Amino acid sequence: MSTNIVTKNESLATQPALRVSLEAEALLTVHDVAEFLRVPVSWVYERTRRRGIERLPHLKIGKYVRFRFTEVQTYLETLRRA
Numbered sequence: 001m002s003t004n005i006v007t008k009n010e011s012l013a014t015q016p017a018l019r020v021s022l023e024a025e026a027l028l029t030v031h032d033v034a035e036f037l038r039v040p041v042s043w044v045y046e047r048t049r050r051r052g053i054e055r056l057p058h059l060k061i062g063k064y065v066r067f068r069f070t071e072v073q074t075y076l077e078t079l080r081r082a
Contacts, residue, residue, distance in 0.1 A: 027059070027066040036072070053078060 033056075034041045047056035048065055057071040 026069060028069055028072070029067075030065055033067050033072060 028036070030041055030044050034044045037044070044056065045065070047054065048058045050056070056075055057067070059066045059068070
């Protein structure tokens with residue numbers, strides 16, 4: 001039986017990296033959204049500070065900013081010009 005518990009003496013770098021999937025329920029980081037949109041991280045932060053329709057929907061979890069993939073997609077659709 002194998003366990004994946006990291007002890008105090010083990011390095012986190014030795015643990016396999018988790019890959020974030022783009023599922024509807026997954027919370028994305030600022031870096032994930034920037035990579036998805038192919039924009040700088042600073043652009044994503046700036047859009048979270050805007051007001052109105054230009055504001056990128058986000059969640060604040062303490063000091064951390066997170067995004068729902070479906071809300072980012074909806075945001076992109078609102079920016080689409082006919």
